[in-house]
Amino acid sequence: MVPTFFYAACALAAVGLALLLMPSGQKFRVGASVFGLAGIAWILVLIVQSFATPSDEIPNLGIMILCAFISVAGAVRVITHHRPVFSALYFVLVVLSGAALYVLLCAEFVAFSLVIVYAGAILITYMFVLMLAQQSPADVGSADAIAYDRIAREPVGAVICGFVLIAVLGGSVFSVRESTAIASHDQARAVAQGWSDLALMPKLLLEQARRTDSTVTAVVARADGTMISPHANSTAIISVNRAGKDGTEDLVLAPSMLPDNTSRVGMALVNSFPVSLELAGIILLMAMLGAVVLAGRQTDLANDERRTIAGMGNLLDDLDANLDAKAKS
Amino acid sequence: MNDALASGFTIAANSQISIALAISALLFVIGLVGFLCRRNMIIMFLCTELMFQGAALAMIAFSRMRMDVSGQVFVIFILTVAAAEAALALGLVVLLYRRRATLSSDAWSELGES
Numbered sequence: 247m248v249p250t251f252f253y254a255a256c257a258l259a260a261v262g263l264a265l266l267l268m269p270s271g272q273k274f275r276v277g278a279s280v281f282g283l284a285g286i287a288w289i290l291v292l293i294v295q296s297f298a299t300p301s302d303e304i305p306n307l308g309i310m311i312l313c314a315f316i317s318v319a320g321a322v323r324v325i326t327h328h329r330p331v332f333s334a335l336y337f338v339l340v341v342l343s344g345a346a347l348y349v350l351l352c353a354e355f356v357a358f359s360l361v362i363v364y365a366g367a368i369l370i371t372y373m374f375v376l377m378l379a380q381q382s383p384a385d386v387g388s389a390d391a392i393a394y395d396r397i398a399r400e401p402v403g404a405v406i407c408g409f410v411l412i413a414v415l416g417g418s419v420f421s422v423r424e425s426t427a428i429a430s431h432d433q434a435r436a437v438a439q440g441w442s443d444l445a446l447m448p449k450l451l452l453e454q455a456r457r458t459d460s461t462v463t464a465v466v467a468r469a470d471g472t473m474i475s476p477h478a479n480s481t482a483i484i485s486v487n488r489a490g491k492d493g494t495e496d497l498v499l500a501p502s503m504l505p506d507n508t509s510r511v512g513m514a515l516v517n518s519f520p521v522s523l524e525l526a527g528i529i530l531l532m533a534m535l536g537a538v539v540l541a542g543r544q545t546d547l548a549n550d551e552r553r554t555i556a557g558m559g560n561l562l563d564d565l566d567a568n569l570d571a572k573a574k575s
Numbered sequence: 576m577n578d579a580l581a582s583g584f585t586i587a588a589n590s591q592i593s594i595a596l597a598i599s600a601l602l603f604v605i606g607l608v609g610f611l612c613r614r615n616m617i618i619m620f621l622c623t624e625l626m627f628q629g630a631a632l633a634m635i636a637f638s639r640m641r642m643d644v645s646g647q648v649f650v651i652f653i654l655t656v657a658a659a660e661a662a663l664a665l666g667l668v669v670l671l672y673r674r675r676a677t678l679s680s681d682a683w684s685e686l687g688e689s
Binding site: 293311314334344347348353359360363367375379395400401403404416435518529534537540 | 589590593594595596597602604605606609611613615617618620621622624625632636638642644647648651652655656657658659660661663665666668672677679680681
């Protein structure tokens with residue numbers, strides 16, 4: 247029963263998006279937006295209804311839904327706006343609300359790197375290229391944007407294709423709804439992983455031990471050779487030396503001493519995925535070299551254009567002729 | 576139930592993850608629709624970035640669901656690939672623009688088979 251309503255909601259959103267994309271759709275822009283927003287709201291209501299557990303309250307649900315609307319509406323404006331510069335600015339809106347969603351989903355480090363890399367670096371590149379390569383409407387002679395920005399190609403077909411995809415995806419999510427439950431063994435594994443990450447970070451471990459008990463001078467290995475042994479209720483036990491005392495004593499670390507998101511992401515990055523990290527570096531290096539080669543080709547082209555205008559031959563032909571002359575003399 | 580709060584994850588409600596997954600699917604689909612029906616080459620690449628956003632949000636949601644940071648590490652790699660792709664694709668777009676003095680992808684339709 248629920249998937250039927252879900253398909254209807256998808257269809258409503260699709261009709262709204264198709265109307266917004268139609269070249270003649272400017273007249274019904276408000277109506278189309280209402281259609282699309284109603285469809286998205288219906289989708290979200292269906293999801294909250296069928297996934298929410300009535301026993302526990304949902305943290306930050308209001309903020310989450312607000313961010314959802316902002317990011318989806320921003321994405322729609324990215325693909326419907328007639329001026330590419332505004333499309334890029336709306337993409338910044340999508341990135342910012344996406345970062346807010348990441349924070350709500352406990353991924354603080356990735357949220358901030360998303361803002362820095364996407365809104366700060368990638369979008370600036372897009373803006374640069376837009377301003378380098380943009381034909382201003384005044385050149386073309388129309389008051390509005392240029393034709394290829396105004397008229398979408400096959401909007402109905404594209405929207406049907408896209409929303410069939412989302413109906414299938416969403417329908418499958420609805421049919422296995424219990425699988426998104428957070429299992430308690432995942433929680434236990436997360437805590438164990440956190441403690442074993444902390445055991446690999448001696449400085450942070452000493453800091454946390456001092457935060458628990460300020461007289462701690464050093465953290466030493468336990469009798470079984472490990473630094474940290476997990477204990478009941480997500481706590482852990484470590485062996486420490488205290489100031490003014492001989493021998494080691496046990497100290498219980500509270501769960502609040504587990505490493506935070508940034509430490510854990512960093513640890514996973516260098517401990518679990520070191521080869522991928524190196525590969526990412528190689529990809530970036532190759533992209534830089536590729537960009538240099540492409541930019542070099544552009545200057546060659548520009549030189550050739552200028553020489554053609556001045557009535558001279560191509561740069562390479564001239565070079566060959568010079569070399570031949572030198573070889574002869 | 577504050578245990579997982581300390582390990583970098585708060586207790587999530589089911590619907591929170593489901594909403595994030597729905598938004599990621601919507602972002603991906605909107606990016607796909609935009610890629611299919613916009614004619615401006617730069618906007619087409621911007622739409623691929625939208626699809627990247629959708630995929631990354633799904634990664635974060637699943638990372639939250641399983642309380643495992645590997646998903647977040649994957650998002651960092653997605654960011655890397657997106658940055659490399661933006662640099663190269665935009666360089667190519669500028670090159671194509673200098674050839675035909677237009678950003679319309681229809682100007683290059685003879686590269687297709689039909």
